[in-house]
Amino acid sequence: xxxxxxxxxxxxxxxxxxxxxxxxxxxxxxxxxxxxxxxxxxxxxxxxxxxxxxxxxxxxxxxxxxxxxxxxxxxxxxxxxxxxxxxxxxxxxxxxxxxxxxxxxxxxxxxxxxxxxxxxxxxxxxxxxxxxxxxxxxxxxxxxxxxxxxxxxxxxxxxxxxxxxxxxxxxxxxxxxxxxxxxxxxxxxxxxxxxxxxxxxxxxxxxxxxxxxxxxxxxxxxxxxxxxxxxxxxxxxxxx
Numbered sequence: 021x022x023x024x025x026x027x028x029x030x031x032x033x034x035x036x037x038x039x040x041x042x043x044x045x046x047x048x049x050x051x052x053x054x055x056x057x058x059x060x061x062x063x064x065x066x067x068x069x070x071x072x073x074x075x076x077x078x079x080x081x082x083x084x085x086x087x088x089x090x091x092x093x094x095x096x097x098x099x100x101x102x103x104x105x106x107x108x109x110x111x112x113x114x115x116x117x118x119x120x121x122x123x124x125x126x127x128x129x130x131x132x133x134x135x136x137x138x139x140x141x142x143x144x145x146x147x148x149x150x151x152x153x154x155x156x157x158x159x160x161x162x163x164x165x166x167x168x169x170x171x172x173x174x175x176x177x178x179x180x181x182x183x184x185x186x187x188x189x190x191x192x193x194x195x196x197x198x199x200x201x202x203x204x205x206x207x208x209x210x211x212x213x214x215x216x217x218x219x220x221x222x223x224x225x226x227x228x229x230x231x232x233x234x235x236x237x238x239x240x241x242x243x244x245x246x247x248x249x250x251x252x253x254x255x256x257x258x259x260x
Contacts, residue, residue, distance in 0.1 A: 027162050027231045032122050033211070036163060038085055039115035039126055040212050043167075044239075046075035052244035060171055060247040065092070067169065068112040068130050087117035097156070111157060112167075126165065127158045133168040133240070134249035135176040140184055143168060144194070152236050153195050153221045162229045163211060168240045171249050178216060178240055182207075185219065195222040197233055211237050 050058050050071060058070055072091035080089065093111045098104065113128040129151065131143045142148055149166055151157040158164040170177055184190060185204040196204050197220040209215035215237035222233050 035117040042079045046079045090114045134171040170242045
């Protein structure tokens with residue numbers, strides 16, 4: 021079996037799935053109602069830090085998860101000749117796990133998502149999905165996760181993202197690997213039942229696992245109450 025065909029067999033799917041399930045469970049519990057410090061208006065970095073702490077303290081112990089959770093994890097490169105940091109980034113949430121034979125470092129990159137094109141671009145390009153392609157996120161990892169935090173109803177946000185990935189220019193930029201049927205996405209996800217779809221991307225050898233590509237699963241988290249980025253129209257003043 022080739023490395024390209026066999027990587028999924030060797031991937032530690034059980035601990036990865038447990039981490040995904042814990043994150044989803046924690047999100048549903050925290051977002052069920054509009055809390056003063058955790059709601060649709062809360063900054064992205066605060067949402068992710070709060071979610072990580074909540075999952076680590078309350079959800080993971082319930083399920084016996086033994087891996088390590090991290091928020092705002094510092095990654096980068098150092099020039100060994102000078103000691104200078106030549107690149108530095110921070111990942112939103114990471115779940116790390118290993119045993120005597122294998123391990124994983126599963127990165128979750130979060131983006132607040134409304135219906136606007138600027139939100140889609142933020143999610144899909146160099147400050148979002150692109151970080152798993154040409155950036156240093158998930159270096160040497162086979163799997164990563166993008167999480168869209170929905171600020172508008174799912175039908176207004178997610179289908180346009182799927183359609184955007186059909187654009188050949190964007191596909192080239194993201195080094196997308198088409199499915200056997202020629203599609204840019206795998207739907208349903210081949211990795212996680214809760215993911216909406218997967219994308220697969222070629223990476224440079226310095227960043228890629230041995231089989232040369234990274235699979236990104238895309239999740240979309242909604243709040244437990246209606247949210248919208250559309251501002252209500254002001255009623256015209258009555259004529260006198």
